[in-house]
Amino acid sequence: MFYGRAKRKHNAANTTMLENLRNIGIIAHVDAGKTTTTERILYFGGSKHKVGDVDDGNTTTDFDPLEKAKGITINSAAVSLEWGDTQITLIDTPGHVDFTAEVERSLRVLDGAVGVFCAVGGVEVQSETVWHQANRHGVPRLCFVNKLDRMGADFYGCVQQMQDKLQVIPAVCTIPAGQDEAFTGVIDLIRMKFWKQDPNDPAHMKYEWTEIPATYQKQAVEWREKLLDAASHACDELLTAILDGHEIPEEMIRKALRIGTLTGKLTPVHCGSSKEFHGVRLLLDAVRDYLPSPADRPPVEGIVPKSKEKVLRKPEASEPFSALSFKTVSEKHGDLVFLRIYSGELRPGEFILNTTTGKQERISHIYRLFGDRRDRLEVAGPGDIVAVVGFKHTATGHTLCSVDQPMLLDEIRFPDPVISQALIPAKNVDETRLAEALGKMVRDDPTLKTKVDAETNQLILSGMGELHLEVSVHKLERDHGVKCTVGKPMVAYRQTLTKPIEFETRYIKQSGGRGKYAVIRMKYEPLSKEARAEWEAQLEEDEKPDPNGIYFVDEIYGGAVPKEYIPSVAAGFRQGCVKGAKYGFPLVDVRATLLDGKSHDVDSSADTFKLAALESFRDAQAHAGLIILEPIMNVVVHAPAQYQGALAGDINRRRGEILNLSSDKGRCMVHAYIPLSELFGYTSDLRNFSSGTASFTMEPSHYAAVKEELADIRQAS
Numbered sequence: 001m002f003y004g005r006a007k008r009k010h011n012a013a014n015t016t017m018l019e020n021l022r023n024i025g026i027i028a029h030v031d032a033g034k035t036t037t038t039e040r041i042l043y044f045g046g047s048k049h050k051v052g053d054v055d056d057g058n059t060t061t062d063f064d065p066l067e068k069a070k071g072i073t074i075n076s077a078a079v080s081l082e083w084g085d086t087q088i089t090l091i092d093t094p095g096h097v098d099f100t101a102e103v104e105r106s107l108r109v110l111d112g113a114v115g116v117f118c119a120v121g122g123v124e125v126q127s128e129t130v131w132h133q134a135n136r137h138g139v140p141r142l143c144f145v146n147k148l149d150r151m152g153a154d155f156y157g158c159v160q161q162m163q164d165k166l167q168v169i170p171a172v173c174t175i176p177a178g179q180d181e182a183f184t185g186v187i188d189l190i191r192m193k194f195w196k197q198d199p200n201d202p203a204h205m206k207y208e209w210t211e212i213p214a215t216y217q218k219q220a221v222e223w224r225e226k227l228l229d230a231a232s233h234a235c236d237e238l239l240t241a242i243l244d245g246h247e248i249p250e251e252m253i254r255k256a257l258r259i260g261t262l263t264g265k266l267t268p269v270h271c272g273s274s275k276e277f278h279g280v281r282l283l284l285d286a287v288r289d290y291l292p293s294p295a296d297r298p299p300v301e302g303i304v305p306k307s308k309e310k311v312l313r314k315p316e317a318s319e320p321f322s323a324l325s326f327k328t329v330s331e332k333h334g335d336l337v338f339l340r341i342y343s344g345e346l347r348p349g350e351f352i353l354n355t356t357t358g359k360q361e362r363i364s365h366i367y368r369l370f371g372d373r374r375d376r377l378e379v380a381g382p383g384d385i386v387a388v389v390g391f392k393h394t395a396t397g398h399t400l401c402s403v404d405q406p407m408l409l410d411e412i413r414f415p416d417p418v419i420s421q422a423l424i425p426a427k428n429v430d431e432t433r434l435a436e437a438l439g440k441m442v443r444d445d446p447t448l449k450t451k452v453d454a455e456t457n458q459l460i461l462s463g464m465g466e467l468h469l470e471v472s473v474h475k476l477e478r479d480h481g482v483k484c485t486v487g488k489p490m491v492a493y494r495q496t497l498t499k500p501i502e503f504e505t506r507y508i509k510q511s512g513g514r515g516k517y518a519v520i521r522m523k524y525e526p527l528s529k530e531a532r533a534e535w536e537a538q539l540e541e542d543e544k545p546d547p548n549g550i551y552f553v554d555e556i557y558g559g560a561v562p563k564e565y566i567p568s569v570a571a572g573f574r575q576g577c578v579k580g581a582k583y584g585f586p587l588v589d590v591r592a593t594l595l596d597g598k599s600h601d602v603d604s605s606a607d608t609f610k611l612a613a614l615e616s617f618r619d620a621q622a623h624a625g626l627i628i629l630e631p632i633m634n635v636v637v638h639a640p641a642q643y644q645g646a647l648a649g650d651i652n653r654r655r656g657e658i659l660n661l662s663s664d665k666g667r668c669m670v671h672a673y674i675p676l677s678e679l680f681g682y683t684s685d686l687r688n689f690s691s692g693t694a695s696f697t698m699e700p701s702h703y704a705a706v707k708e709e710l711a712d713i714r715q716a717s
């Protein structure tokens, strides 16, 4: 646990130290060995002297008991360690797809990442998803192929999959000496030496560099050539040295690999067995040698809130302060807010501005978290990832900056929840306490939402999947002492128009005194997936795609509707989308166009135009008709091959659409789209059905039309 008194004071990063900082994330499919690798990294990094093992449930980043029970890492905890002169901070990213938003937010604040792959499982679908997410954020990466000691390990097959599925150019830096039962350690292709681990050292610290075992000599030469070939594409100096037939210094290869990694031209690949402590220290060297420091990253971009002018902040102490809060964790003595500092410096006692809320905050303490302790800092600087105490109004995704130089960073976008459950407090639960606890949890996790259902008066909790809600209810009890049970899960249905429609609405009321007058001619169109994509592709640079596909277009020429009333028409339409007609589900994928209208000098107002738009949209829904849409999940199931037929049959019964079926080495994989409403209890069904040998991941994919009789239309979302 990282509680307890700070053992020593740290100086913050200053510009000379900036080059030595590495803020990295480990991205991996569940079970690839992320937790074990993290644990070994912390062990070798010296911040934890006891060797932990996930199978015993005592590792460092998984400090949440439920995470231990489930064997998955849910929270993005930030943990630092020292590797020689380099300070590495690991930002934990979850491997379960129910928590995609957690991955997204981690990617915003890290500078580089290590992809951990299982040598048996290879590149699995979830790793592909996260890999592409990382591509979008331009995060330089390395790969670590783990579990070389496991039965069925296939390092070279895994490298091939990286090429095929992730489209990377691998620069293989280490290869295994034997695999599976024959695995004895790793061969370094830069040194052309074998890392011989002392089998008699219980601390796993002793090793020596020896000659490459004769059996693997040929393979090593062949793969070194491939390594040099990949690296020389990134660096002319190396290419010339190779062409001239010169002896290649190790440093020249490392320099080329660094350039290649930072420019995305290649991806260094390391290998080992975290469980057996093999290859991890070379991986740490690779993190230091190839992954970027904050100084290598482009300056952070934001806007000045008032003028909307674009500003850039360099990672320098002399720049005005700017930071992003990427995680808040409620603690008994106040909230711990994790910050990524982009520019400037921060000291305890200072006031800073939360640009998102417009309120000032005072810092009482700044900490750097290690696996087993927290160190109090006197100052924190650019590139630092720290936890701060003393904030009152700061939630995940908020921008913090110096009071006199405000700037706003791009906010972190989170998807809308797809599943809801009624929360039923236990008999003795105090309502204020429950409300407080829920408020805190929603602040810590922006993909979690709560509301009171207007009709049933029930308290509703919404999130990204069944597991997500289960974990949240557990946290309510464990962290806040509030015990609740949950009702049946409910799907967040949506609706949209069945066809386009165009008509005029005359909102005219004359009842003595000042009347009401607004006439609008509107066109409403449902947007198919393709139509929506086409529309979004042509949005102006400063317009963001709407997460629900709701668009308003103004096509008024010559002032038929005065300019000042047009935003009210848009507002009326948007309000109408929140709770649609007939079933009350929100509307998605509709484009409304204001074509024409009339106004009155005295009787028109912003309000009358808003009311006219509301009425117009209500009529549009009645006349065009509505279809119900249900969330469809992207599901990947892994199981022993003998279950393939049964799995596919079960998915069909759940109204699923199978996208891909494959089997390899006695295991099978089924990739399917399945309606969320058919997936309730899937975790336990699958467990029973496969005697616990199958596993699956799911994430919201899209919405699709559902027959009215299949939708549980009593439940407004």
Ligand code: GDP
Binding pocket: 028, 029, 030, 031, 032, 033, 034, 035, 036, 037, 054, 055, 071, 072, 073, 095, 146, 147, 148, 149, 150, 272, 273, 274, 275, 276
């Ligand atoms: P995570 O889900 O990615 O965090 O994976 P874990 O670190 O929890 O590991 C999943 C399982 O694989 C555990 O049972 C580990 O003991 C096991 N494991 C992790 N690394 C290795 C390895 O290098 N070799 C072998 N044989 N098993 C490993």
